[in-house]
Amino acid sequence: MCLIAFAWRVHPAYPLVVVANRDEYFERPSAAAQWWAEAPDLLAGRDLSAGGTWLGVTRTGRFAAVTNYRDPARVRADTESRGHLVLAALQAPDLNDTARAIAQRKGDYNPFNLLACDGRDMVVVESEGDGVRRLAPGVHGLSNHLLDTDWPKLHAAREGLAAALDTLPAHEPLVAMMRDDRPAPDAALPHTGISLAWERRLSSAFIRAPGYGTRCTTVVLVGRDGRCRFLEQRWNADGDADGLTDETFTIPCWPAGSACTGAQSPLP
Template sequence: MCLIVLAWQAHEAYPLIVAANRDEFLNRPAAPAHWWTDAGDILAGRDLEAGGTWMGLSRHGRFAALTNYRDPSRHVAGAPSRGALVRMALEHDAGAEATLQHLASDSAAYAAFNLLVGDGRSLGVLESTTGRVRMLEPGIYGLSNHLLDTPWPKLKKTREGLHALLPRLPDDDAVLALLRDGTPAPDPHLPDTGVSLEWERWLSPAFIRAPGYGTRCSSLVMTDRHGQTRLHEWTWDGHGELRSEVTHQFKVSPPV
């Protein structure tokens, strides 16, 4: 993912609410969210080039999502795909904090990233650039291609939008409107992440349309206090138009 806003233990009925956009090169093949045949407890989209994923859920109530950290100087030649970390987090049998600490020990092998992991009782983030694992208190958070809650314009706008929408949920159309906002940030408010000014402009909206690159899918995850979980995913073509739409619903079951 490249933009994630989430409400953790901040809504009376839904302890976990996640709204997210995945941005990627348009020629990189991917499959919409589905139950994986080679890992039947995982519900996620799939990167068909490297085999991993950007965000997923498990039947046992685990959640994981990853964003890249945008800094060309931190490129790691020959590094393994960061999408594998999401699968490892979903399949790990320890709690969220122990899982993040376990993955932190090997994080230097990958290009820079941020990884969110939840186990239904706790939620935390691993920031590979600092090596820090941070467990989150109840609240509303945002994560893009820098550290958690770095106040980039699109992150602030989308996080505040989710906060304002909480009393209206469930309202998929309103959440999707937040994720589909293509308004670029004014130049004085653009971050400086090591790419050109032209690319900073293209990457500044919540919903990206750039040459050969853009928002490929938008996702909404909602889990209620009884373990009923719903994933609604919209997939976009190279022009930013709807290509496909899927909804999955299931009830969390405790691990055997």
């Protein structure tokens, strides 16, 4: 992903709310979000080039997503795909142990930010930061720098999500806010080692560039009752809707590893 806004333990009915845009070259092959045949509890898209994923959830109550940390001078061709970090965070037995292990070998990957949650803890591993950070409740944003960096599109996404919380369980306001393709003013642009033209293109929430852009918008809503809704709206190179995955399922024990409390109430 290249832009993630999320609310952790803010909404009384939805302890986890995520909305994210995946930006990628359109020529890079990928599969739509679906339940994986070889991992039946895993719901995610698939990078058909390297085999990993950018964002996913599991029936056991795990969530994870990754963004690239933008620094062209640090990119190497001989590293493992960062999409495998998401799979590790989704499938490993203990989230915190896995996050610490990833932090210890962060140099094996191109710069990244990994966000993961098991219902008890929400953590972020930043390859350019220190260790594993356990996040306090709040509305946060993550793009191609550190968590909550004051980039214009990240600030707008956090404000937009905070306002949209009052409209839940409707997903349309979340998707609409991530469709904002207005670039930031030049004076507010970050300096990440790319050209000014590309800084402008990448400064909007929804990217439209030659051969590159926002490929999908994903919404994840996890209710206090353990019901999870996962929605992936895909976009073509013209920015038009191009397929939808919409799944709702019950997490047996939420948070993950907690004692089951019996029947779950329906998702509103």
